[in-house]
Amino acid sequence: MSNSATDRAALPQSVWAARGRHTGPDPEDVVRRTLRRHKEGGDIDDFAEPPAPEDTPGDDTPPKIFEARWRAGGTVTVRARLTLVPRQGKPQGHVWQLVAEAERPWDEGWPSPATLFWPEGGSGDDGSWDHHPTVAGLRFRQVNALPADDKEMRRRLRDAAREAWCVNLVVHEAMTPDEQGRLPLARLLPPGLRHRVVEHRAAPHQLRGVNWALKDLGVEVPRGGAVLLPPDPAPEDYDGAPHRVRSVFLDGSEPAELLTALRHFVALPRPAPRDEVAALADLRDNWTLMTHQEELDRERRLVAMYAEALEAMTKSRDLYKQAAEQALEALAAYRDVPAPALPQQRPAVRTPAPLHQLTRTFERLRFPGLPGRAKAAPEDTADGTDRPS
Structure with missing residues (x-):
């Protein structure tokens, strides 16, 4: 048995769901005749046959969809949707799934939705619709x-x-x-x-x-x-x-x-199983059999939803505009600030070696009589003789 359903929500108690298999020919005609008979008898208010969904794969036969609405107990509105899908392989036939949702929790004494779409007894009931959907031989x-x-x-x-x-x-x-x-x-x-x-x-x-x-x-x-x-x-x-x-x-x-x-x-x-949750979502989201008041209420909800979306988009646009303006102002202020002056680089001064510096110091000092230095030439006098030192 499956253990991978911890994230699935339970269906509300206002939902009635069942699934089976029809083994005879033309099940859609059987459903149409049954719905028409119940409408003429006042058992249901109305029924419709909406078009198949557009996303049906090209190789698959599109499902047949039927909708019906009635008032259980004379006051509680019930909406129901039956889907017919050809079954590939064995057992053959058409698998049908039926989901009905009431305005309040389901009362077990209300008529079975299955008998409003399929014949129950009488000449029109050949027993083709009450087979188990996957196990052959079960009814x-x-x-x-x-x-x-x-x-x-x-x-x-x-x-x-x-x-x-x-x-x-x-x-x-x-x-x-x-x-x-x-x-x-x-x-x-x-x-x-x-x-x-x-x-x-x-x-x-x-x-x-x-x-x-x-x-x-x-x-x-x-x-x-x-x-x-x-x-x-x-x-x-x-x-x-x-x-x-x-x-x-x-x-x-x-x-x-x-x-x-x-x-x-x-x-x-x-x-609930995933396919049962999907069937309920399909009933709620793609329902077409509406009264004039329900259509008006739906349009009002759509207008309110679009108004909220437009308001959110406008607010988001204003926020983006404000952020962009602040970014441009910050960029302009950054460009107006002068770049800081870099410190001038002085040429590197070569530090003389200690011995060379000491030598230059001694050269600046003059000591008389020091060996190794030549004496200065005597200056000539006016008369041509040497001036005594």
């Missing part, structure tokens, strides 16, 4: 008998548990049930839970095999009881005890203890 509105082979049973439960949009219920039959007991428990569930639960049924002799198959998931089913498979991803503090029912009576009576466990399970604030 939402039927009892799904577990395989006789233990390894195949283990593989099926493991693959089913990975589909986080679904609630997987494993029921063990204490004894072989009668005709009433072989009916699915889903028919006894409130509408808000009915099309989100996949019921796996183990025969009386399969108790040991089913608990061996459930060992990897960390749960086990009591004899004659039921257990809900842990969510994928499971919260860190997940406790499986409230989701383990000791006895389930397959006699057509309301399974009160099982209903309590289911209500507790679906109310868990567990991290």
